[in-house]
Amino acid sequence: MTDALKIRAAVQFPMPLPEAFDYAVPDGMEVRPGDHVHAPLGPRSARGVVWSVAHDDGSRNLKPLDGLIGGAPLAEGNLAFIDWASKYLVQLPGNVLRAMLRGEDALRPSPVETVYRPSGEEPTRLTEARQRVLDAADLLGEASAADLAREAGVSSGVVSGLVKAGGLVAEERPADPPFADPDPEGEGLALTELQADAAATLRRLVRAGGFQSALLDGVTGSGKTEVYFEAIAEALRTHSDGQILVLLPEIALTQAIMARFKERFGAEPAEWHSGLNPKQRRRVWREINEGRARIVVGARSALFLPFRKLSLVVVDEEHDPTYKQGEGLTYQARDLAVARAKIDGATVILASATPSLESLANARAGRYVHIRLPARIGAAVLPDISTIDLRETPAEAGRWLSPPMVEAMAETFERGEQTLLYLNRRGYAPLVLCRACGHRFQSPDTDTPLVEHRYTGRLVCHLTGFSMPKPDTCPDCGAKDSLTSVGPGVERVAEEAKALFPQAVVEIFSSDISGGGEALRDLIARMERSEIDILVGTQIAAKGHNFPNLTLVGVVDADLGLAGGDPRAGERTYQTLVQVAGRAGRADRKGRAILQTHDPDHDAIAALVAGDRDRFLDVESQAREMLGLPPYGRLASIVVSAESEDKVIAAAAELARTAPRADGVEIWGPAEPRYGVLRGRWRRRLLVRADKSVDISAYLASWKARVKIPASVRVVMDVDPYSF
Numbered sequence: 221m222t223d224a225l226k227i228r229a230a231v232q233f234p235m236p237l238p239e240a241f242d243y244a245v246p247d248g249m250e251v252r253p254g255d256h257v258h259a260p261l262g263p264r265s266a267r268g269v270v271w272s273v274a275h276d277d278g279s280r281n282l283k284p285l286d287g288l289i290g291g292a293p294l295a296e297g298n299l300a301f302i303d304w305a306s307k308y309l310v311q312l313p314g315n316v317l318r319a320m321l322r323g324e325d326a327l328r329p330s331p332v333e334t335v336y337r338p339s340g341e342e343p344t345r346l347t348e349a350r351q352r353v354l355d356a357a358d359l360l361g362e363a364s365a366a367d368l369a370r371e372a373g374v375s376s377g378v379v380s381g382l383v384k385a386g387g388l389v390a391e392e393r394p395a396d397p398p399f400a401d402p403d404p405e406g407e408g409l410a411l412t413e414l415q416a417d418a419a420a421t422l423r424r425l426v427r428a429g430g431f432q433s434a435l436l437d438g439v440t441g442s443g444k445t446e447v448y449f450e451a452i453a454e455a456l457r458t459h460s461d462g463q464i465l466v467l468l469p470e471i472a473l474t475q476a477i478m479a480r481f482k483e484r485f486g487a488e489p490a491e492w493h494s495g496l497n498p499k500q501r502r503r504v505w506r507e508i509n510e511g512r513a514r515i516v517v518g519a520r521s522a523l524f525l526p527f528r529k530l531s532l533v534v535v536d537e538e539h540d541p542t543y544k545q546g547e548g549l550t551y552q553a554r555d556l557a558v559a560r561a562k563i564d565g566a567t568v569i570l571a572s573a574t575p576s577l578e579s580l581a582n583a584r585a586g587r588y589v590h591i592r593l594p595a596r597i598g599a600a601v602l603p604d605i606s607t608i609d610l611r612e613t614p615a616e617a618g619r620w621l622s623p624p625m626v627e628a629m630a631e632t633f634e635r636g637e638q639t640l641l642y643l644n645r646r647g648y649a650p651l652v653l654c655r656a657c658g659h660r661f662q663s664p665d666t667d668t669p670l671v672e673h674r675y676t677g678r679l680v681c682h683l684t685g686f687s688m689p690k691p692d693t694c695p696d697c698g699a700k701d702s703l704t705s706v707g708p709g710v711e712r713v714a715e716e717a718k719a720l721f722p723q724a725v726v727e728i729f730s731s732d733i734s735g736g737g738e739a740l741r742d743l744i745a746r747m748e749r750s751e752i753d754i755l756v757g758t759q760i761a762a763k764g765h766n767f768p769n770l771t772l773v774g775v776v777d778a779d780l781g782l783a784g785g786d787p788r789a790g791e792r793t794y795q796t797l798v799q800v801a802g803r804a805g806r807a808d809r810k811g812r813a814i815l816q817t818h819d820p821d822h823d824a825i826a827a828l829v830a831g832d833r834d835r836f837l838d839v840e841s842q843a844r845e846m847l848g849l850p851p852y853g854r855l856a857s858i859v860v861s862a863e864s865e866d867k868v869i870a871a872a873a874e875l876a877r878t879a880p881r882a883d884g885v886e887i888w889g890p891a892e893p894r895y896g897v898l899r900g901r902w903r904r905r906l907l908v909r910a911d912k913s914v915d916i917s918a919y920l921a922s923w924k925a926r927v928k929i930p931a932s933v934r935v936v937m938d939v940d941p942y943s944f
């Protein structure tokens with residue numbers, strides 16, 4: 221027996237396991253951290269990733285690895301990120317690894333194709349069919365067997381015969397075209413002085429290298445995109461091996477932004493969002509893992525792509541609530557993006573017209589470089605914002621647009637300009653009830669009212685997707701023609717607009733539109749060409765678009781979202797209304813935004829009208845600070861769910877009983893959350909509020925370790941919940 225040193229490898233599996241497992245590395249096999257391997261796990265062999273490699277004294281009888289899977293290893297930054305994120309999110313590392321590996325699929329070896337070209341030599345035997353193939357090969361230069369055979373009018377057997385006979389050479393090459401290299405010197409717009417200053421600051425940060433964050437705080441239409449393009453160009457120039465990640469809210473991933481990238485950098489970036497098919501996903505994943513995709517533009521889950529080395533991360537619309545993934549692996553993509561950048565020593569740019577209180581607090585504390593763009597580009601000015609007090613000038617009964625709003629729409633229409641009516645409610649009416657007996661249609665799973673959709677004639681639960689045809693008679697009392705629709709959705713407001721302006725082209729812009737993404741893009745294009753007079757839209761109409769002839773934004777119900785106990789409601793409403801109002805007057809025409817409200821004195825609405833963001837933020841900050849809520853404290857939510865109410869009550873009580881005592885930590889609840897029943901499970905929620913100095917993740921982990929709860933009860937811990 222030789223005394224050779226043994227090597228062991230710790231392997232992490234993309235499964236809900238508590239930790240990495242050790243294996244012996246067989247002689248002759250060489251593995252590095254990040255390598256993909258097969259290793260015995262229980263009765264089978266499973267795919268995993270080598271987390272670390274160490275010398276082993278051989279005292280434990282470790283099972284050997286089964287084999288090495290090819291492909292580029294995950295870069296070490298990703299392993300460090302997964303370790304960090306799993307601790308921070310109180311998740312098993314295997315679950316976070318699974319988010320990065322996206323199933324077994326991502327690692328399938330790159331598809332290759334075989335191409336043929338003339339060898340320049342005479343084949344051993346030249347038939348007429350072979351001559352036709354050689355002619356075709358001369359014509360096509362480099363082609364697949366199928367293309368050659370088709371061109372020559374022969375079977376593909378003739379092509380392979382010619383390779384053997386020496387007339388053609390075959391070569392394998394990757395079937396996926398690589399992403400073209402972006403060119404930092406592509407021509408951008410001539411920047412305004414404000415933009416140029418902002419760009420210079422960002423370029424300096426990027427050039428210096430190392431982890432640094434900047435908040436790019438600029439009003440809507442101030443040209444923030446153009447400014448962060450300069451930072452991207454600098455990153456391309458000065459960090460030749462670095463990759464650049466640009467996160468956008470899913471909704472903003474339109475063709476328009478991709479076209480702007482292409483124009484500026486001469487190449488389309490790699491794109492990552494829910495609309496990709498599996499083949500496209502595999503290609504993007506691989507190109508990033510192998511370091512070939514330099515610029516990646518994606519929605520929140522792009523954060524888990526296997527970057528080799530990031531030099532710059534941009535989070536556009538950083539305040540956007542959709543950065544919070546609220547189900548499954550819950551995370552706040554903006555915060556995790558900052559953490560990911562820190563690991564690779566990259567620059568971070570957070571851009572917004574309405575920054576989150578969290579980011580503003582960081583900027584005020586000097587942790588982020590604060591860059592402001594207070595003016596719009598060129599002649600465009602910010603819209604005038606005013607309110608209509610619905611208590612004084614209500615809409616007529618059964619209508620939703622008050623007379624001053626209708627008047628403003630009429631003026632706009634007569635001038636040949638466009639109106640956007642904003643209401644964040646899909647469908648026709650948010651509630652249907654029976655006038656005879658009072659029966660309400662409710663979702664069987666959540667007890668929330670079913671939303672009426674007129675175009676499809678259905679009643680729909682927006683939480684679970686449950687739907688049913690709208691009946692003619694009341695299912696409770698049997699009365700006929702007694703069902704009545706209560707309140708407005710976009711379909712109903714569009715109906716009213718059509719009745720008021722029969723000559724106008726009125727369209728609805730919501731995620732329910734038939735035809736999906738294609739139809740939405742078509743609507744955007746028609747809106748840009750001013751072929752639509754009145755657009756009635758939900759929040760997907762509120763973000764990012766640039767409609768030059770849009771001069772009036774009418775907010776049908778500015779109070780929506782202010783009610784309820786959520787301390788973030790004011791901030792969210794303020795941000796949304798600024799974004800919506802920002803759609804008006806983007807070119808040389810002044811725009812106006814009119815908000816219908818029952819509460820014009822509410823802080824969020826009054827601040828909007830006065831254009832006094834700082835006052836609003838001060839009031840909001842003070843309220844949060846008094847309660848010790850983020851950004852002045854830490855917050856986590858724990859949702860317990862079970863198949864019966866008794867079980868969930870017992871489990872929530874057990875959880876509350878076992879809460880570790882710690883200084884600076886308070887437990888609120890158990891309480892019934894907004895949806896007391898969801899998808900057939902009863903729910904209770906506890907909130908954990910902690911002082912900033914408390915490591916809330918470690919606190920939750922120690923709690924999780926001591927609580928004993930039946931397997932049928934689910935406990936979901938969410939660090940930094942968005943709404944509560």
Ligand code: ADP
Pocket residue numbers: 409410411412415438439440441442443444445446447597766
């Ligand atoms: P933001 O992201 O701040 O809302 P954008 O970067 O989308 O602003 O710019 C708003 C509009 O102004 C876009 O149509 C953009 O092409 C245009 N724009 C930006 N910078 C300039 C510039 N320096 N000169 C001319 N037009 C510009």
